[in-house]
Amino acid sequence: MRLESLARLDRRWIFLAVGLLVMLPLGFGFHIAPVEPSPRARGFFDAIEKLPEGSTVLLAGDYDPSTIAENYPMHLAAARHLMRRNMKIIALALYPAGPPLTDQVLHLVGAEFGKQEGIDYVNLGYKTGNELVMSSMGSSIPRTFPVDRRGIAVSEIPVMKGIHNYEQFSLLVNVSAGFPGTKEWVQQVVSRYHLPMVAGVTAVSAPEYYPYLQTGQLEGLLGGMAGAAEYEALIQRPALAMRGMDAQSLAHLFIAFMIILGNLAFLGKKPAGRA
Amino acid sequence: MKREIPILITLVTGLFCLIGFFVPHPYVRLLYDDIQQWVIVIVGATYVLGVANLLRINLTQVSQKAPDWPYKLVLLAGLIGMMAIGFSEGSHYSDDASKFQWVYNRVYSPMSATMFALLAFFIASAAFRAFRIRSFEALLLAIAAFILMVGRVPIGNAIHPVIPAAADWLMEVPQNAAKRGILIGAALGVMATGIRLILGMEKTYGSGEGSS
Numbered sequence: 018m019r020l021e022s023l024a025r026l027d028r029r030w031i032f033l034a035v036g037l038l039v040m041l042p043l044g045f046g047f048h049i050a051p052v053e054p055s056p057r058a059r060g061f062f063d064a065i066e067k068l069p070e071g072s073t074v075l076l077a078g079d080y081d082p083s084t085i086a087e088n089y090p091m092h093l094a095a096a097r098h099l100m101r102r103n104m105k106i107i108a109l110a111l112y113p114a115g116p117p118l119t120d121q122v123l124h125l126v127g128a129e130f131g132k133q134e135g136i137d138y139v140n141l142g143y144k145t146g147n148e149l150v151m152s153s154m155g156s157s158i159p160r161t162f163p164v165d166r167r168g169i170a171v172s173e174i175p176v177m178k179g180i181h182n183y184e185q186f187s188l189l190v191n192v193s194a195g196f197p198g199t200k201e202w203v204q205q206v207v208s209r210y211h212l213p214m215v216a217g218v219t220a221v222s223a224p225e226y227y228p229y230l231q232t233g234q235l236e237g238l239l240g241g242m243a244g245a246a247e248y249e250a251l252i253q254r255p256a257l258a259m260r261g262m263d264a265q266s267l268a269h270l271f272i273a274f275m276i277i278l279g280n281l282a283f284l285g286k287k288p289a290g291r292a
Numbered sequence: 293m294k295r296e297i298p299i300l301i302t303l304v305t306g307l308f309c310l311i312g313f314f315v316p317h318p319y320v321r322l323l324y325d326d327i328q329q330w331v332i333v334i335v336g337a338t339y340v341l342g343v344a345n346l347l348r349i350n351l352t353q354v355s356q357k358a359p360d361w362p363y364k365l366v367l368l369a370g371l372i373g374m375m376a377i378g379f380s381e382g383s384h385y386s387d388d389a390s391k392f393q394w395v396y397n398r399v400y401s402p403m404s405a406t407m408f409a410l411l412a413f414f415i416a417s418a419a420f421r422a423f424r425i426r427s428f429e430a431l432l433l434a435i436a437a438f439i440l441m442v443g444r445v446p447i448g449n450a451i452h453p454v455i456p457a458a459a460d461w462l463m464e465v466p467q468n469a470a471k472r473g474i475l476i477g478a479a480l481g482v483m484a485t486g487i488r489l490i491l492g493m494e495k496t497y498g499s500g501e502g503s504s
Contacts, residue, residue, distance in 0.1 A: 028417045035416045050450035055460070082401035083408045114404075117386070117396050124388065142386075145339065146332035153328045156321065160329070168383045209313075220444070227463060228472045243444055266447035268412055272419045273438045279420040280434075 020285020042263035058247035061237025072187035080194035081114035090258035091217035091245035142166030299492035306490035
Protein backbone atom coordinates (compact mmCIF):
# COMPACT_ATOMS: atom_id res chain seq x y z
CA MET A 18 0.00 0.00 0.00
CA ARG A 19 1.38 3.41 -0.96
CA LEU A 20 1.75 6.04 1.75
CA GLU A 21 -0.74 8.33 -0.02
CA SER A 22 -3.50 5.75 0.08
CA LEU A 23 -2.88 5.22 3.81
CA ALA A 24 -4.30 8.67 4.49
CA ARG A 25 -7.61 7.54 3.02
CA LEU A 26 -7.86 4.52 5.31
CA ASP A 27 -11.47 4.05 6.39
CA ARG A 28 -11.61 4.42 10.16
CA ARG A 29 -13.95 1.45 10.40
CA TRP A 30 -10.89 -0.77 9.74
CA ILE A 31 -9.27 0.82 12.78
CA PHE A 32 -12.40 0.17 14.85
CA LEU A 33 -12.44 -3.45 13.67
CA ALA A 34 -8.78 -3.91 14.58
CA VAL A 35 -9.29 -2.45 18.06
CA GLY A 36 -12.36 -4.65 18.58
CA LEU A 37 -10.47 -7.80 17.58
CA LEU A 38 -7.38 -6.94 19.60
CA VAL A 39 -9.51 -6.45 22.71
CA MET A 40 -11.91 -9.34 22.22
CA LEU A 41 -9.50 -12.09 21.15
CA PRO A 42 -7.32 -12.09 24.30
CA LEU A 43 -10.42 -11.80 26.49
CA GLY A 44 -12.12 -14.64 24.61
CA PHE A 45 -9.23 -17.04 24.26
CA GLY A 46 -7.28 -16.03 27.38
CA PHE A 47 -3.79 -16.29 25.91
CA HIS A 48 -0.98 -14.95 27.99
CA ILE A 49 1.47 -12.41 26.55
CA ALA A 50 3.57 -11.21 29.47
CA PRO A 51 3.65 -11.54 33.28
CA VAL A 52 2.45 -8.66 35.45
CA GLU A 53 5.25 -7.00 37.44
CA PRO A 54 4.02 -5.03 40.48
CA SER A 55 5.18 -1.41 40.58
CA PRO A 56 6.38 0.34 43.78
CA ARG A 57 3.04 2.22 43.81
CA ALA A 58 1.01 -1.00 43.89
CA ARG A 59 3.43 -2.45 46.44
CA GLY A 60 2.84 0.63 48.62
CA PHE A 61 -0.91 0.00 48.45
CA PHE A 62 -0.40 -3.65 49.38
CA ASP A 63 2.05 -2.92 52.20
CA ALA A 64 -0.22 -0.27 53.74
CA ILE A 65 -2.88 -2.95 54.30
CA GLU A 66 -0.40 -5.70 55.22
CA LYS A 67 1.20 -3.70 58.01
CA LEU A 68 -2.14 -3.07 59.79
CA PRO A 69 -2.91 -5.31 62.76
CA GLU A 70 -5.59 -7.92 61.99
CA GLY A 71 -9.07 -6.79 62.95
CA SER A 72 -8.39 -3.08 62.37
CA THR A 73 -11.21 -0.90 61.10
CA VAL A 74 -10.79 0.51 57.61
CA LEU A 75 -12.79 3.12 55.73
CA LEU A 76 -13.46 1.97 52.16
CA ALA A 77 -14.73 4.75 49.91
CA GLY A 78 -15.95 3.57 46.50
CA ASP A 79 -16.27 6.87 44.67
CA TYR A 80 -17.11 5.72 41.16
CA ASP A 81 -20.05 4.59 39.09
CA PRO A 82 -20.59 2.07 36.28
CA SER A 83 -18.96 4.28 33.62
CA THR A 84 -15.50 3.40 35.00
CA ILE A 85 -16.40 -0.10 36.16
CA ALA A 86 -13.71 -1.73 33.97
CA GLU A 87 -10.94 0.08 35.82
CA ASN A 88 -12.33 0.68 39.31
CA TYR A 89 -14.34 -2.46 40.03
CA PRO A 90 -11.37 -4.90 39.84
CA MET A 91 -9.33 -2.81 42.28
CA HIS A 92 -12.34 -2.39 44.58
CA LEU A 93 -12.86 -6.14 44.55
CA ALA A 94 -9.16 -6.87 45.14
CA ALA A 95 -8.97 -4.36 48.02
CA ALA A 96 -12.06 -5.87 49.67
CA ARG A 97 -10.54 -9.36 49.29
CA HIS A 98 -7.27 -8.25 50.82
CA LEU A 99 -9.03 -6.51 53.71
CA MET A 100 -11.37 -9.39 54.47
CA ARG A 101 -8.61 -11.96 54.18
CA ARG A 102 -6.87 -10.02 56.95
CA ASN A 103 -10.11 -9.87 58.99
CA MET A 104 -10.41 -6.10 58.82
CA LYS A 105 -13.70 -4.42 59.70
CA ILE A 106 -14.90 -2.46 56.69
CA ILE A 107 -16.97 0.72 56.86
CA ALA A 108 -17.87 1.48 53.24
CA LEU A 109 -19.49 4.48 51.60
CA ALA A 110 -19.78 6.19 48.22
CA LEU A 111 -19.78 9.83 47.20
CA TYR A 112 -21.07 9.06 43.70
CA PRO A 113 -24.88 8.74 43.54
CA ALA A 114 -24.70 5.57 41.42
CA GLY A 115 -21.87 4.08 43.47
CA PRO A 116 -23.53 2.27 46.41
CA PRO A 117 -24.88 -0.72 44.41
CA LEU A 118 -21.33 -1.45 43.23
CA THR A 119 -20.04 -1.29 46.80
CA ASP A 120 -22.86 -3.67 47.79
CA GLN A 121 -21.87 -6.09 45.02
CA VAL A 122 -18.23 -6.02 46.06
CA LEU A 123 -18.93 -6.49 49.76
CA HIS A 124 -21.58 -9.20 49.29
CA LEU A 125 -19.44 -11.15 46.82
CA VAL A 126 -16.24 -11.00 48.86
CA GLY A 127 -18.14 -11.32 52.16
CA ALA A 128 -19.60 -14.62 50.92
CA GLU A 129 -16.11 -15.84 49.89
CA PHE A 130 -14.69 -15.22 53.35
CA GLY A 131 -17.81 -16.00 55.38
CA LYS A 132 -18.22 -12.41 56.59
CA GLN A 133 -21.55 -11.01 57.73
CA GLU A 134 -23.06 -7.66 56.82
CA GLY A 135 -23.43 -5.48 59.89
CA ILE A 136 -20.94 -7.53 61.91
CA ASP A 137 -17.84 -7.52 59.70
CA TYR A 138 -18.74 -4.80 57.24
CA VAL A 139 -21.34 -2.17 56.50
CA ASN A 140 -22.25 -0.05 53.49
CA LEU A 141 -23.28 3.41 54.65
CA GLY A 142 -24.39 4.27 51.13
CA TYR A 143 -24.36 7.64 49.40
CA LYS A 144 -24.56 11.10 50.91
CA THR A 145 -24.66 14.27 48.85
CA GLY A 146 -22.33 17.17 49.67
CA ASN A 147 -18.93 16.00 48.38
CA GLU A 148 -16.15 17.54 50.54
CA LEU A 149 -18.68 18.58 53.16
CA VAL A 150 -19.49 14.94 53.83
CA MET A 151 -15.78 14.21 54.34
CA SER A 152 -15.42 17.19 56.64
CA SER A 153 -18.61 16.39 58.53
CA MET A 154 -17.46 12.81 59.13
CA GLY A 155 -14.48 14.24 60.97
CA SER A 156 -16.89 15.58 63.60
CA SER A 157 -19.35 12.71 63.71
CA ILE A 158 -19.90 9.77 61.40
CA PRO A 159 -23.21 8.68 63.03
CA ARG A 160 -24.50 12.22 62.54
CA THR A 161 -23.39 12.33 58.91
CA PHE A 162 -24.69 8.83 58.19
CA PRO A 163 -27.51 8.16 60.71
CA VAL A 164 -28.58 5.00 58.83
CA ASP A 165 -26.81 2.55 56.54
CA ARG A 166 -27.81 1.80 52.94
CA ARG A 167 -30.47 -0.66 54.12
CA GLY A 168 -32.03 1.99 56.34
CA ILE A 169 -30.83 0.44 59.62
CA ALA A 170 -29.79 2.96 62.29
CA VAL A 171 -26.01 2.90 62.68
CA SER A 172 -26.45 2.74 66.45
CA GLU A 173 -27.92 -0.76 65.94
CA ILE A 174 -25.12 -2.02 63.66
CA PRO A 175 -22.45 -3.98 65.61
CA VAL A 176 -19.55 -3.02 63.30
CA MET A 177 -20.35 0.66 63.86
CA LYS A 178 -20.04 0.36 67.66
CA GLY A 179 -17.42 2.80 68.90
CA ILE A 180 -17.07 4.50 65.51
CA HIS A 181 -17.39 8.25 66.01
CA ASN A 182 -15.00 9.88 63.58
CA TYR A 183 -11.75 9.27 61.68
CA GLU A 184 -9.82 8.51 64.87
CA GLN A 185 -11.22 4.98 64.93
CA PHE A 186 -9.90 4.12 61.45
CA SER A 187 -6.48 2.70 60.73
CA LEU A 188 -6.56 3.36 57.00
CA LEU A 189 -8.60 5.02 54.28
CA VAL A 190 -8.87 3.01 51.08
CA ASN A 191 -10.29 5.11 48.27
CA VAL A 192 -11.36 3.79 44.87
CA SER A 193 -11.95 6.88 42.80
CA ALA A 194 -13.05 7.93 39.32
CA GLY A 195 -12.56 11.67 39.74
CA PHE A 196 -14.50 14.29 41.69
CA PRO A 197 -15.22 13.89 44.55
CA GLY A 198 -12.47 11.40 45.18
CA THR A 199 -8.82 10.95 46.01
CA LYS A 200 -7.78 14.61 45.78
CA GLU A 201 -10.60 15.72 48.06
CA TRP A 202 -9.97 12.91 50.59
CA VAL A 203 -6.32 13.99 50.76
CA GLN A 204 -7.21 17.65 51.18
CA GLN A 205 -10.05 17.21 53.67
CA VAL A 206 -9.04 14.13 55.65
CA VAL A 207 -5.36 13.19 55.25
CA SER A 208 -4.01 16.71 55.69
CA ARG A 209 -6.41 17.52 58.54
CA TYR A 210 -6.84 14.26 60.45
CA HIS A 211 -3.59 12.53 59.38
CA LEU A 212 -5.39 9.32 58.45
CA PRO A 213 -3.12 7.08 56.34
CA MET A 214 -4.54 6.63 52.86
CA VAL A 215 -4.14 4.53 49.72
CA ALA A 216 -5.99 5.07 46.46
CA GLY A 217 -7.02 3.22 43.33
CA VAL A 218 -7.88 5.55 40.47
CA THR A 219 -8.59 5.54 36.74
CA ALA A 220 -5.50 5.50 34.51
CA VAL A 221 -6.31 8.88 32.98
CA SER A 222 -6.48 10.59 36.37
CA ALA A 223 -3.49 8.83 37.98
CA PRO A 224 -0.88 11.49 37.05
CA GLU A 225 -2.83 13.99 39.13
CA TYR A 226 -2.05 12.05 42.32
CA TYR A 227 1.69 11.53 41.88
CA PRO A 228 2.55 14.65 43.93
CA TYR A 229 0.55 13.22 46.86
CA LEU A 230 2.37 9.93 46.47
CA GLN A 231 5.75 11.62 46.51
CA THR A 232 4.91 13.62 49.66
CA GLY A 233 3.71 10.48 51.44
CA GLN A 234 0.14 11.70 51.74
CA LEU A 235 -0.75 8.63 49.71
CA GLU A 236 1.01 5.43 50.75
CA GLY A 237 0.11 3.61 47.57
CA LEU A 238 -1.58 4.19 44.24
CA LEU A 239 -3.20 1.87 41.71
CA GLY A 240 -3.52 3.47 38.28
CA GLY A 241 -6.21 1.98 36.06
CA MET A 242 -6.64 -1.65 35.16
CA ALA A 243 -2.86 -2.15 35.03
CA GLY A 244 -2.57 -1.00 38.65
CA ALA A 245 -5.41 -3.31 39.63
CA ALA A 246 -3.66 -6.23 37.87
CA GLU A 247 -0.42 -5.48 39.76
CA TYR A 248 -2.37 -5.51 43.02
CA GLU A 249 -4.08 -8.78 42.09
CA ALA A 250 -0.63 -10.24 41.51
CA LEU A 251 0.48 -9.06 44.95
CA ILE A 252 -2.50 -10.56 46.77
CA GLN A 253 -2.02 -13.70 44.64
CA ARG A 254 -5.62 -13.67 43.51
CA PRO A 255 -5.73 -13.18 39.72
CA ALA A 256 -9.14 -11.89 38.66
CA LEU A 257 -10.77 -9.37 36.33
CA ALA A 258 -7.80 -7.01 35.88
CA MET A 259 -5.23 -9.74 35.15
CA ARG A 260 -7.61 -11.14 32.54
CA GLY A 261 -7.81 -7.74 30.88
CA MET A 262 -4.06 -7.09 30.74
CA ASP A 263 -3.37 -8.87 27.45
CA ALA A 264 -6.21 -6.99 25.76
CA GLN A 265 -4.91 -3.71 27.14
CA SER A 266 -1.32 -4.52 26.13
CA LEU A 267 -2.35 -5.16 22.53
CA ALA A 268 -4.64 -2.11 22.42
CA HIS A 269 -1.82 0.15 23.71
CA LEU A 270 0.61 -1.26 21.17
CA PHE A 271 -1.93 -0.76 18.41
CA ILE A 272 -2.52 2.89 19.36
CA ALA A 273 1.25 3.50 19.37
CA PHE A 274 1.40 1.84 15.96
CA MET A 275 -1.46 4.06 14.74
CA ILE A 276 0.50 7.20 15.71
CA ILE A 277 3.44 6.00 13.60
CA LEU A 278 1.22 4.91 10.72
CA GLY A 279 -0.73 8.18 10.78
CA ASN A 280 2.50 10.15 10.52
CA LEU A 281 3.79 7.98 7.69
CA ALA A 282 0.55 8.73 5.85
CA PHE A 283 1.04 12.42 6.62
CA LEU A 284 4.58 12.31 5.19
CA GLY A 285 3.34 10.57 2.07
CA LYS A 286 0.76 13.23 1.35
CA LYS A 287 1.70 15.51 -1.56
CA PRO A 288 1.82 19.17 -0.55
CA ALA A 289 -1.28 21.00 -1.81
CA GLY A 290 -0.57 22.98 -4.97
CA ARG A 291 -1.15 26.68 -5.19
CA ALA A 292 -4.43 27.82 -6.64
CA MET B 293 -29.12 46.84 50.74
CA LYS B 294 -29.77 44.23 48.03
CA ARG B 295 -26.03 44.01 47.49
CA GLU B 296 -24.76 44.66 51.01
CA ILE B 297 -26.76 41.96 52.82
CA PRO B 298 -25.54 39.04 50.66
CA ILE B 299 -21.98 40.37 50.93
CA LEU B 300 -22.33 40.59 54.72
CA ILE B 301 -23.73 37.04 54.93
CA THR B 302 -20.85 35.77 52.76
CA LEU B 303 -18.30 37.62 54.90
CA VAL B 304 -19.62 36.29 58.21
CA THR B 305 -20.17 32.67 57.10
CA GLY B 306 -16.95 32.60 55.08
CA LEU B 307 -14.84 33.85 57.97
CA PHE B 308 -16.61 31.55 60.42
CA CYS B 309 -16.05 28.47 58.23
CA LEU B 310 -12.40 29.43 57.84
CA ILE B 311 -12.06 29.68 61.63
CA GLY B 312 -14.07 26.47 62.12
CA PHE B 313 -11.63 24.54 59.94
CA PHE B 314 -8.73 25.34 62.28
CA VAL B 315 -10.33 25.83 65.72
CA PRO B 316 -11.55 22.67 67.44
CA HIS B 317 -13.12 24.51 70.44
CA PRO B 318 -16.60 23.04 71.14
CA TYR B 319 -18.40 26.41 70.80
CA VAL B 320 -16.98 26.90 67.33
CA ARG B 321 -17.18 23.23 66.41
CA LEU B 322 -20.88 22.79 67.22
CA LEU B 323 -22.02 25.67 65.03
CA TYR B 324 -19.51 24.72 62.34
CA ASP B 325 -20.94 21.18 62.27
CA ASP B 326 -24.48 22.54 62.11
CA ILE B 327 -23.60 24.75 59.16
CA GLN B 328 -22.11 21.74 57.37
CA GLN B 329 -25.31 19.78 57.95
CA TRP B 330 -27.39 22.68 56.61
CA VAL B 331 -25.29 22.80 53.47
CA ILE B 332 -25.65 19.03 52.96
CA VAL B 333 -29.44 19.43 53.25
CA ILE B 334 -29.44 22.38 50.83
CA VAL B 335 -27.30 20.45 48.31
CA GLY B 336 -29.74 17.52 48.64
CA ALA B 337 -32.65 19.85 47.93
CA THR B 338 -30.98 21.05 44.75
CA TYR B 339 -31.35 17.52 43.36
CA VAL B 340 -35.12 17.97 43.54
CA LEU B 341 -34.79 21.27 41.71
CA GLY B 342 -32.54 19.59 39.16
CA VAL B 343 -35.10 16.86 38.45
CA ALA B 344 -37.90 19.45 38.22
CA ASN B 345 -35.85 21.51 35.77
CA LEU B 346 -34.97 18.45 33.69
CA LEU B 347 -38.65 17.50 33.50
CA ARG B 348 -39.75 21.03 32.61
CA ILE B 349 -37.22 21.53 29.81
CA ASN B 350 -37.56 18.08 28.25
CA LEU B 351 -41.36 17.88 28.52
CA THR B 352 -41.61 21.22 26.72
CA GLN B 353 -39.26 20.07 23.96
CA VAL B 354 -41.07 16.76 23.52
CA SER B 355 -44.48 18.46 23.37
CA GLN B 356 -43.15 20.92 20.76
CA LYS B 357 -41.47 18.10 18.77
CA ALA B 358 -38.19 19.99 18.93
CA PRO B 359 -35.13 18.52 17.09
CA ASP B 360 -34.05 15.16 18.60
CA TRP B 361 -37.23 14.99 20.69
CA PRO B 362 -37.31 11.15 20.65
CA TYR B 363 -34.00 11.11 22.61
CA LYS B 364 -35.52 13.44 25.18
CA LEU B 365 -38.50 11.12 25.43
CA VAL B 366 -36.15 8.21 26.17
CA LEU B 367 -34.44 10.33 28.82
CA LEU B 368 -37.80 11.13 30.46
CA ALA B 369 -38.88 7.50 30.29
CA GLY B 370 -35.61 6.43 31.93
CA LEU B 371 -35.88 9.07 34.65
CA ILE B 372 -39.53 8.45 35.50
CA GLY B 373 -39.28 4.68 35.07
CA MET B 374 -36.26 4.34 37.37
CA MET B 375 -37.86 6.59 40.00
CA ALA B 376 -41.14 4.69 39.82
CA ILE B 377 -39.38 1.33 40.26
CA GLY B 378 -37.33 2.68 43.16
CA PHE B 379 -40.31 4.23 44.97
CA SER B 380 -42.51 1.16 44.41
CA GLU B 381 -39.97 -1.02 46.25
CA GLY B 382 -39.62 1.35 49.18
CA SER B 383 -36.72 0.57 51.50
CA HIS B 384 -36.11 -2.75 49.68
CA TYR B 385 -34.93 -1.00 46.51
CA SER B 386 -31.33 -1.84 47.41
CA ASP B 387 -31.90 -5.57 47.96
CA ASP B 388 -29.85 -7.77 45.65
CA ALA B 389 -32.99 -9.30 44.11
CA SER B 390 -34.96 -6.06 43.69
CA LYS B 391 -36.24 -4.78 40.33
CA PHE B 392 -34.25 -1.59 40.86
CA GLN B 393 -31.04 -3.62 41.12
CA TRP B 394 -32.03 -5.63 38.07
CA VAL B 395 -32.39 -2.46 35.98
CA TYR B 396 -29.17 -1.06 37.45
CA ASN B 397 -27.17 -4.20 36.69
CA ARG B 398 -28.62 -5.10 33.32
CA VAL B 399 -29.48 -1.75 31.75
CA TYR B 400 -27.79 1.22 33.41
CA SER B 401 -24.44 -0.38 34.23
CA PRO B 402 -23.70 -1.96 30.80
CA MET B 403 -24.82 1.17 28.92
CA SER B 404 -22.71 3.41 31.10
CA ALA B 405 -19.63 1.17 30.78
CA THR B 406 -20.16 0.95 27.01
CA MET B 407 -20.01 4.73 26.65
CA PHE B 408 -16.63 4.78 28.39
CA ALA B 409 -15.37 1.76 26.43
CA LEU B 410 -16.05 3.53 23.13
CA LEU B 411 -13.13 5.79 24.01
CA ALA B 412 -10.68 3.04 23.00
CA PHE B 413 -12.01 3.10 19.44
CA PHE B 414 -11.98 6.86 19.14
CA ILE B 415 -8.51 7.19 20.70
CA ALA B 416 -7.11 4.71 18.15
CA SER B 417 -8.80 6.59 15.31
CA ALA B 418 -7.63 9.97 16.64
CA ALA B 419 -4.07 8.64 17.05
CA PHE B 420 -4.07 7.82 13.33
CA ARG B 421 -5.80 10.96 12.07
CA ALA B 422 -4.86 13.79 14.43
CA PHE B 423 -1.50 13.11 16.11
CA ARG B 424 0.77 14.82 13.59
CA ILE B 425 4.45 15.32 14.38
CA ARG B 426 4.95 18.77 12.89
CA SER B 427 7.55 20.14 15.33
CA PHE B 428 10.30 19.10 17.72
CA GLU B 429 7.91 19.51 20.69
CA ALA B 430 5.37 17.25 18.98
CA LEU B 431 8.14 14.69 18.44
CA LEU B 432 9.01 14.78 22.16
CA LEU B 433 5.32 14.35 22.99
CA ALA B 434 5.03 11.40 20.61
CA ILE B 435 8.10 9.70 22.11
CA ALA B 436 6.77 10.24 25.65
CA ALA B 437 3.35 8.93 24.62
CA PHE B 438 4.89 5.86 23.02
CA ILE B 439 7.03 5.06 26.09
CA LEU B 440 4.10 5.54 28.46
CA MET B 441 1.61 3.54 26.41
CA VAL B 442 3.93 0.59 26.05
CA GLY B 443 5.66 0.94 29.42
CA ARG B 444 2.44 1.01 31.43
CA VAL B 445 1.32 -2.46 30.36
CA PRO B 446 3.02 -5.86 30.90
CA ILE B 447 4.07 -6.14 27.25
CA GLY B 448 6.44 -3.17 27.78
CA ASN B 449 8.43 -5.12 30.34
CA ALA B 450 8.43 -8.16 28.06
CA ILE B 451 9.90 -6.09 25.19
CA HIS B 452 12.61 -4.55 27.42
CA PRO B 453 12.74 -3.64 31.15
CA VAL B 454 14.07 -0.19 30.23
CA ILE B 455 10.67 0.81 28.80
CA PRO B 456 8.69 0.63 32.10
CA ALA B 457 11.66 2.22 33.92
CA ALA B 458 11.60 5.11 31.42
CA ALA B 459 7.82 5.39 31.81
CA ASP B 460 8.20 5.61 35.60
CA TRP B 461 10.89 8.29 35.25
CA LEU B 462 8.66 10.32 32.92
CA MET B 463 5.78 10.13 35.39
CA GLU B 464 7.78 10.76 38.53
CA VAL B 465 10.09 13.54 37.34
CA PRO B 466 8.94 15.78 34.44
CA GLN B 467 5.24 14.98 34.78
CA ASN B 468 5.28 15.34 38.55
CA ALA B 469 7.14 18.65 38.41
CA ALA B 470 4.62 20.08 35.95
CA LYS B 471 1.67 18.69 37.89
CA ARG B 472 2.95 20.11 41.17
CA GLY B 473 3.38 23.52 39.55
CA ILE B 474 -0.19 23.39 38.25
CA LEU B 475 -1.47 22.25 41.66
CA ILE B 476 0.30 25.06 43.51
CA GLY B 477 -0.88 27.62 40.96
CA ALA B 478 -4.47 26.39 41.13
CA ALA B 479 -4.40 26.34 44.95
CA LEU B 480 -3.15 29.94 45.04
CA GLY B 481 -5.90 30.89 42.60
CA VAL B 482 -8.56 29.21 44.74
CA MET B 483 -7.24 30.99 47.85
CA ALA B 484 -7.25 34.35 46.10
CA THR B 485 -10.79 33.81 44.80
CA GLY B 486 -11.92 32.68 48.26
CA ILE B 487 -10.50 35.79 49.90
CA ARG B 488 -12.05 38.01 47.21
CA LEU B 489 -15.42 36.35 47.79
CA ILE B 490 -15.26 36.65 51.57
CA LEU B 491 -14.21 40.30 51.39
CA GLY B 492 -16.94 41.12 48.87
CA MET B 493 -14.50 41.99 46.10
CA GLU B 494 -15.86 39.21 43.87
CA LYS B 495 -19.45 40.17 43.13
CA THR B 496 -20.30 37.86 40.25
CA TYR B 497 -22.52 35.67 42.46
CA GLY B 498 -24.72 38.68 43.24
CA SER B 499 -24.84 40.15 39.76
CA GLY B 500 -27.94 38.34 38.55
CA GLU B 501 -31.21 39.87 37.47
CA GLY B 502 -32.68 42.40 39.88
CA SER B 503 -29.46 43.04 41.75
CA SER B 504 -28.72 46.31 40.03
